[in-house]
Amino acid sequence: NYRKFDHKKTTFCVYNLWTIRHLGRLGKETKIHLFFNTGMNREGIQEDELPGFIKELQSHPNLIVEGVLSHFFDADNMSDYTLNEQIQRFKRMYYKVIDVWFTPKRRHIGNSAAMFKIKDEFFNAYRPGLALYGYNPLNSQDPLYKHGNNVLPVISITSRVISLQTVWPGEWVSYHHDYRPSDKETIATLPFGYAEGLSRSASGKIFIRQRKTFFRQVGTICMNLSTYVADKSLSIGDEVEIVSDNPRAKNSMMNLAEQSGTIVYETLVKLDRGIRREVV
Secondary structure, three states: OHHHOOOOOOEEEEOOHHHHHHHHHHOOOEEEEEEEOOOOOOOOEOHHHHHHHHHHHHOOOOEEEEEEEOOOOOOOOOOOHHHHHHHHHHHHHHHHHHOOOOOOOEEEOEOHHHHHHOOOOOOOOEOOOHHHHOOOOOOOOOOOHHHHOOOOOOOOEEEEOOEEEEEOOOOOEOHHHOEOOOOOEEEEEEOOOOOOOOOHHHOOOOEEEEOOEEEEEEOOOOOOOEEEEEOOOOOOOOEEEEEEOOOOOOOEHHHHHHHHOOOHHHHHHOOOOOOOOOOO
């Protein structure tokens, strides 16, 4: 597939010999970044394998080593011990690369959390992820946590009430009889379920908001629908806020992730592509 890319506009991240050989055989001038394995052990060039990669690169003059990179595995930990270990390994590998006259312009290892922690000018590029969405990537007990609060969430999610059902004591709501009111209640339904990004594991634990009033989600979250205890203030067609851009709100993305038993980054990236986006 590499031959299908515009090599003048594309830079490839490389961490195996097969890729180097394939790109080299194409004969096109191609910019690459070498991915070092400094401890994540997910992908990357091992330190003891680096001489073999360098030797292979020297036989493909069309490959331009534009950068070198790695990835922290514990940057949001309050201790910097593992960060410093990875940085030292990264630098050792980098200097082996420049020893043979490759001169990478970019040196990057930092993710969102590392942006607030690393002050080493050796690194001249970063790859933020969670911070781009406006969420603090640091542990709340971290001394630098307050600096992470300078980023603000960029996403809020709204929907509209499509149904109001009167439910009497002894009746049930949604699948598996997970919710049974003890008094007469009105149940509001939204066309937003686990296919759109609400985890089923958050069933019965989250809230939506209209103006200053929060409404509790009840019953099992369905594929494209979810149900909430309503009051007389809600009417069919009313707009409600499913996720707030206030990180401290009861219906924040942070709270949705916590009640789903996961991290906020996973909750963010699982939002359905079909949700209508509006830039405001």
